Amino acid sequence: MLDSWTEGPTKSAIVGFVARATAEVAPADRVAVFDNDGTLWCEKPAYIQLDFLVRRLAEQAAADPALAAQQPYRAAAAGDLAWFGDAVTKHYNGDDSMLEVLARGLLCAYAGLTVDEHAERVKAFFAGARHPTLNRPYTACGYAPMIELLELLADNGFTNYIASGGGRDFMRPVAEALYGITPERVIGSSVGLNFTDGHLRTTSTPEFLDDGPVKPVRIWGRTGRRPIFAAGNSNGDIEMLQYTDAGPGPSMTLLVRHDDPAREFDYTAGAEKVLVLAEQRGWTVASIRSDWATVFDG
Structure with missing residues (x-):
C-alpha cells in the first residue's frame, strides 16, 4: 500500500482518511478529484x-x-x-x-479537426515524444506515488476524476492507460464543438477554462456531488481544494509541493498563494523530497 510514499505523517494522514471515509461515507459519495499538471504528471520545464x-x-x-x-x-x-x-x-x-x-x-x-482526428494526433504525439530534460517518454512522467494513491482510492470504493486546467481532449486519449481514469471522468478546459456530416469538429471558440473558481462549478456539473478528496499543486486549484474542505463530513485536501531538484524540479512560482492557504488551513502538503520515496517508475 503506497509503497512509493515515505513512512511519515503525510502517508499516515492519507491512510487514516481512507479508513475513515470507507467507514463513514457511502460509496456513491466517495468522489475524489485530481488536478493533472504538476499533480499527476510532470509540468516542468513546460506543460x-x-x-x-x-x-x-x-x-x-x-x-x-x-x-x-x-x-x-x-x-x-x-x-x-x-x-x-x-x-x-x-x-x-x-x-x-x-x-x-x-x-x-x-x-x-487544431480547429476544424474531428474529435477522432484530434485524438489520433494526441496518441501519435505520446507514442514518440520524450521529456526534454528527464529523458523519459512523456507516458512515463506520471508520478508513481500519485498513481498508487489513485489505485488505493479506487480499491476503497472511490470514483476518481481529473479536474484540470489542461485540455479535456488532450488528456482523454491517455488518462485510462496512465491513471485508470476513463474518458467520461476527465474534466478539463475545452473548445466548442460543431456537429456536421455525422462528425463532431473542433472550433476556435473557447468553451471552458477549467481553472480557479470554474473547477468546483464544473466538478458539480459533472458529478452532482461535493468531492471528499482533492489534490492539486497550484493557485489554480485553490477553489477546488476549498470546495472539498468545506464539506460537512470527512474530507482531505492534498497539495503537492515541488521541492526536489535532484529527482524532479524545485519551484513555487504559481503556487505561492495556495502554499500559504495550506499552512493556514491545515491542508496536507506532500513534499516530493521528503514524502516520496520514488518519483517515477522505471
Missing part, C-alpha cells in the same frame, strides 16, 4: 500539452511568414518555451495579458 501545441504553432509559423512575426507563433518557431511558461505563471498570479495572446493562437491550432 506536456504545451509541447504538443507548440509543435503545431511552429508548423503553422513555418507555413505562413505573417504568423511567424507575431506571438505566440514567434516563440514557438524559436523554441522559446520560457515565453509560454511566463504566460501561465502570470495567469496564476492574476495577470492574463500574455495568456490572452497565447490563447488566440492555441484555440486555432
Whole structure:
C-alpha cells in the first residue's frame, strides 16, 4: 500500500482518511478529484500539452511568414518555451495579458479537426515524444506515488476524476492507460464543438477554462456531488481544494509541493498563494523530497 510514499505523517494522514471515509461515507459519495499538471504528471520545464501545441504553432509559423512575426507563433518557431511558461505563471498570479495572446493562437491550432482526428494526433504525439530534460517518454512522467494513491482510492470504493486546467481532449486519449481514469471522468478546459456530416469538429471558440473558481462549478456539473478528496499543486486549484474542505463530513485536501531538484524540479512560482492557504488551513502538503520515496517508475 503506497509503497512509493515515505513512512511519515503525510502517508499516515492519507491512510487514516481512507479508513475513515470507507467507514463513514457511502460509496456513491466517495468522489475524489485530481488536478493533472504538476499533480499527476510532470509540468516542468513546460506543460506536456504545451509541447504538443507548440509543435503545431511552429508548423503553422513555418507555413505562413505573417504568423511567424507575431506571438505566440514567434516563440514557438524559436523554441522559446520560457515565453509560454511566463504566460501561465502570470495567469496564476492574476495577470492574463500574455495568456490572452497565447490563447488566440492555441484555440486555432487544431480547429476544424474531428474529435477522432484530434485524438489520433494526441496518441501519435505520446507514442514518440520524450521529456526534454528527464529523458523519459512523456507516458512515463506520471508520478508513481500519485498513481498508487489513485489505485488505493479506487480499491476503497472511490470514483476518481481529473479536474484540470489542461485540455479535456488532450488528456482523454491517455488518462485510462496512465491513471485508470476513463474518458467520461476527465474534466478539463475545452473548445466548442460543431456537429456536421455525422462528425463532431473542433472550433476556435473557447468553451471552458477549467481553472480557479470554474473547477468546483464544473466538478458539480459533472458529478452532482461535493468531492471528499482533492489534490492539486497550484493557485489554480485553490477553489477546488476549498470546495472539498468545506464539506460537512470527512474530507482531505492534498497539495503537492515541488521541492526536489535532484529527482524532479524545485519551484513555487504559481503556487505561492495556495502554499500559504495550506499552512493556514491545515491542508496536507506532500513534499516530493521528503514524502516520496520514488518519483517515477522505471
